[in-house]
Amino acid sequence: MINSIYLENSIREHPKARSILSRFPKANVLPCEHYKEVFNPAGQNFRLQKKNPALILAKQTGKLLHSIPPSYGVGGSRNFYFSHLLNCLYDCRYCFLQGMYPSAHFVHFINSEDFMSVIKQTTEESEEPSWFFSGYDCDSLALESITGFAGEFLPFFSKLPNAWLELRTKSANLQVLENQTPFDNVVIAFSFTPEEIGKQTEWKVPPLDSRIRAMKKAASMGWKVGWRIDPVIDSTDFKKRYEELFDSLLCNLPIQQLHSVSLGAFRMPSGFFKKMEKTYPSEPLFAGKLEKRAGMMAYEKNLEKDRLTTCENLLLQRIPKELLFSCKSPVV
Amino acid sequence: MNLVVALQKEANPIIQAYGLDKEQGCPLPFYFKENRRLIISGIGRARVSAATAYLMGRFPEKNQPWLNLGIAGHGSLNTGQMFVAGRIIETGSSQCFYPPQIITSEVPVSELTTCGKPQKKYQPNMGYDMEAHAFYQTACLVSTRELVQVLKVVSDNPKQPISQFKPEQASKWIEAKLPEIDHWITELTEAALSIKPNPEINKLLSRITQRGGFSTTRSLQLGSLLRQADALGEDLGALEGMLTDVGSPKQMLAEIEQILSNKRTLP
Numbered sequence: 001m002i003n004s005i006y007l008e009n010s011i012r013e014h015p016k017a018r019s020i021l022s023r024f025p026k027a028n029v030l031p032c033e034h035y036k037e038v039f040n041p042a043g044q045n046f047r048l049q050k051k052n053p054a055l056i057l058a059k060q061t062g063k064l065l066h067s068i069p070p071s072y073g074v075g076g077s078r079n080f081y082f083s084h085l086l087n088c089l090y091d092c093r094y095c096f097l098q099g100m101y102p103s104a105h106f107v108h109f110i111n112s113e114d115f116m117s118v119i120k121q122t123t124e125e126s127e128e129p130s131w132f133f134s135g136y137d138c139d140s141l142a143l144e145s146i147t148g149f150a151g152e153f154l155p156f157f158s159k160l161p162n163a164w165l166e167l168r169t170k171s172a173n174l175q176v177l178e179n180q181t182p183f184d185n186v187v188i189a190f191s192f193t194p195e196e197i198g199k200q201t202e203w204k205v206p207p208l209d210s211r212i213r214a215m216k217k218a219a220s221m222g223w224k225v226g227w228r229i230d231p232v233i234d235s236t237d238f239k240k241r242y243e244e245l246f247d248s249l250l251c252n253l254p255i256q257q258l259h260s261v262s263l264g265a266f267r268m269p270s271g272f273f274k275k276m277e278k279t280y281p282s283e284p285l286f287a288g289k290l291e292k293r294a295g296m297m298a299y300e301k302n303l304e305k306d307r308l309t310t311c312e313n314l315l316l317q318r319i320p321k322e323l324l325f326s327c328k329s330p331v332v
Numbered sequence: 333m334n335l336v337v338a339l340q341k342e343a344n345p346i347i348q349a350y351g352l353d354k355e356q357g358c359p360l361p362f363y364f365k366e367n368r369r370l371i372i373s374g375i376g377r378a379r380v381s382a383a384t385a386y387l388m389g390r391f392p393e394k395n396q397p398w399l400n401l402g403i404a405g406h407g408s409l410n411t412g413q414m415f416v417a418g419r420i421i422e423t424g425s426s427q428c429f430y431p432p433q434i435i436t437s438e439v440p441v442s443e444l445t446t447c448g449k450p451q452k453k454y455q456p457n458m459g460y461d462m463e464a465h466a467f468y469q470t471a472c473l474v475s476t477r478e479l480v481q482v483l484k485v486v487s488d489n490p491k492q493p494i495s496q497f498k499p500e501q502a503s504k505w506i507e508a509k510l511p512e513i514d515h516w517i518t519e520l521t522e523a524a525l526s527i528k529p530n531p532e533i534n535k536l537l538s539r540i541t542q543r544g545g546f547s548t549t550r551s552l553q554l555g556s557l558l559r560q561a562d563a564l565g566e567d568l569g570a571l572e573g574m575l576t577d578v579g580s581p582k583q584m585l586a587e588i589e590q591i592l593s594n595k596r597t598l599p
């Protein structure tokens with residue numbers, strides 16, 4: 001799966017780097033001074049690299065934690081995200097990563113100790129609970145077999161009760177959750193789209209039914225589970241498809257195990273969108289009923305409102321109001 | 333596919349294998365057949381830059397595959413073994429290239445140093461040539477980095493230093509690697525095709541705008557609508573037919589918008 005690995009010179013002897021390298025004895029390993037030398041140059045093609053992405057092992061020496069707006073959270077007032085990984089194993093056509101990053105290589109920051117220290121310090125700065133979102137620049141669990149991220153961070157968060165961790169994923173392989181006693185301050189947030197839409201937009205993603213089974217299993221083990229209905233994608237039979245999705249989710253999850261549901265329409269900074277459209281000129285999703293509003297590409301205003309209201313109503317017929325959080329795009 | 337090769341002896345097996353014809357009257361030896369082109373640059377940074385730039389000028393289409401092929405020294409690999417450059421540095425330069433490796437292949441990926449003169453000292457896991465860095469730098473001006481690659485066959489190493497190298501061996505080594513070279517040429521060509529926009533869109537765009545009356549803004553809008561029509565599965569020939577009698581550019585844009593409006597929702 002990984003044929004090429006770039007390794008920052010400064011972490012050549014880091015035990016975690018050595019351990020990852022030992023799992024890919026056949027990979028070609030190349031040195032680099034800084035991951036940005038490989039990752040950042042202009043003139044790369046995300047689509048071509050997605051065929052065979054390399055792994056870059058690096059140390060994050062820049063900012064480790066970033067704030068996110070409260071409207072993107074699920075009830076907390078102190079919200080941060082951090083990235084142990086840039087890019088994703090899966091290939092969702094609506095994913096903003098393909099517009100944001102010049103390269104599709106996986107960059108894994110191995111200095112988890114530094115992330116942990118800043119998370120601990122930030123948590124201790126306030127009595128308010130702090131939320132830490134790990135699936136902003138990647139899928140939190142899809143590359144667990146390489147990164148060992150959750151295996152390391154779950155025990156850490158279990159000892160930090162005032163800090164909440166969201167693991168956001170489309171993975172169906174939750175082995176790592178079985179190896180850990182469930183605890184309260186973590187949410188396993190599964191992203192879902194109706195099956196017919198997923199088949200047109202989500203490549204390399206495990207099938208919907210296996211992800212629903214994984215969700216059911218996680219809940220049965222005692223983990224808190226979230227649904228992330230984001231991005232909402234317009235399609236024919238919109239209401240019927242989303243209704244069926246919500247019904248099958250609810251069928252497989254006792255409501256008391258549901259921590260939160262978040263809802264957000266497809267939206268994208270227009271610069272990212274432009275790049276994505278250029279990368280995939282034949283993609284029907286990008287020729288949808290979209291418009292530019294205040295620097296963002298989004299569904300036409302009335303359509304967006306209608307689709308979000310439809311989902312909101314469908315959800316509120318099924319779940320308590322307190323569990324639903326709407327991610328508002330900057331323009332509504 | 334554009335192949336840039338330093339020496340005639342390195343190029344001969346490729347010319348024969350693909351049946352390339354020599355073009356007369358070129359400033360540099362140039363061979364071609366259909367979309368395969370090979371130029372013989374001569375040795376060194378300046379010559380390879382000039383040869384690459386020459387091909388770029390003659391065939392200016394963007395995102396074509398480019399391959400620099402030839403022999404090189406190496407600190408660890410055996411003579412006759414082929415490698416692909418995964419990191420290209422140059423003596424005296426801080427600029428470093430990492431050609432993204434998208435082709436699945438058994439060929440090892442190695443670092444490569446481009447030097448001003450033949451190297452007699454070898455470091456482990458390092459290749460040595462005299463062209464790759466300049467080639468890469470130049471070809472990347474017109475092509476995405478994944479499509480620009482450097483393949484080298486080892487001609488000398490610490491056990492068989494360059495002083496023992498006989499130029500006629502170059503052809504034999506390259507010839508022995510033809511199946512792998514062909515794999516790279518095929519894969520890179522397919523990769524380039526996979527990102528090539530539908531050429532019919534631009535042809536249609538220019539046919540319509542030639543009718544006159546299109547401002548720059550309206551031409552851009554038309555181009556964007558035609559791309560969307562193609563993405564939505566609209567038959568461009570049929571679309572052109574529907575637009576034959578449409579009057580002004582403004583009406584035409586409105587007409588296409590109308591045709592597409594009920595196709596814009598995902599099925």
Ligand code: SF4
Binds near residue numbers: 088095139
């Ligand atoms: S799973 Fe998430 S991060 Fe991965 S490609 Fe899809 S949208 Fe992007």
